[in-house]
Amino acid sequence: MARRPSGDGPSTPATVALDRAGVTYSRHPYDHDPSAQSYGLEAAEALGVDPAEVFKTLLVDTGAGLAVGIVPVDGQLDLKAMASTLGVKSVTMADPAAAERSTGYVVGGISPLGQKRSLPTVLDETAYALEVVYVSGGRRGFDIGLAPADLATVTRAVRSAIGRPVS
Template identity: 45%
Template sequence: MAASTRAVQALEALGVTFTLHAYDYDSGADRIGLQAAEALGVEPQRLLKTLMAEVDGRPVCAVVPSDREVSMKKLAAAFGGKTARMMRPPDAERLTGYHVGGISPFGQKKRIPVAIELSALGQSSVFVNGGRRGLQIELDPHDAAKAMGAVAQGLTA
């Protein structure tokens, strides 16, 4: 599969072992992460969604299982802040260089702090967006966290 995205290039540059998986992206899906998990036949807790947010006005990235909701209180605490809110999609796209539905925590235009849901580290492998709609990267969750430079925290409600 020819899939050279910035996310793929970033992982290759780090020497991370991964597998690419393509699927039919459904732009009309209510929950894109769950749609991707179903399309790939993967348990939703193994398919991680990338959420762009702001903690006390500073951009952050949260990577959580697709079947869970991030707790704004826990997200703020993970970054030593008081308040958190989701970033507006146009702001997320401008900051990351990716389109919503294809935002990857790897290879973003600007490096920002990342937190990964602690429970994801217990999976044998996880799937993370590959930098474009319809592309997922499967890799070891510890390799993913290291490549993201992520802190592992309980982020979900």
């Protein structure tokens, strides 16, 4: 079983997936404000970490199915880069209802881990410069900290430059 070095928090499909994989991670519950403008920036502030260390999980529609992009919360997903990485002509942001059905999570709490369906996943290359990245633990107000390599292994993510600064 995985060691959980800090925090409590709920058991979610994301934590179950990490426990099954034997990955060491930390749990970080915090009080979620439903009126927050950005769930990711709210998480960074609540955790007391740089927003570049907190990653959001975004689903895109390739025209043939959904895929997952994981990028820092202080940036945006570059749709052209995502399409290129996936080897498709273009992608669009997935319909929120389709994202929820596919992942089993609610928007604002979609974790890249423990999704109902295994989807092609791309992790932004900036994650690999960090010792720990924080991603949604599967609920609003709950993040998980883990090594980027472990995140990539458990999600079977490919590494690519899919993030860009907010303009």
